[in-house]
Amino acid sequence: MSESLEIATEHRRVRVWFGAHPIADHTAAADQAAQYEEAMRRRFASLRVTNEPVPAATTLETAR
Template sequence: MTDDGAGDRLQVRVFFGEHTIAEYAGDGAGALRYAEAMRRRFPSLRVSTEPLPRKLVQR
């Protein structure tokens, strides 16, 4: 893995309307598992998965 950005760190957010009700940031695999779990648990809510902004990633 190269150090050319955020790498595989992701931010997952769960929204109820315009309000964020849950947020998780972590490694790619963990974040994707979390996102899938939230989609199963809350099928009618929006779940977003985005790369973690570079300035927030600590190496």
């Protein structure tokens, strides 16, 4: 079994919102998510951009 667990890496979920509807949804490691968030804030200056932690259980399930 060659399953790798990312225990020390925190994952973040970045979303761009048009009103109540997300138009972009991206999950990545914290440093990459911060770069993505910055890029989305520049590109969509008038829209809301959120950057939230992803629970560890969700991260492990999506990695499979």
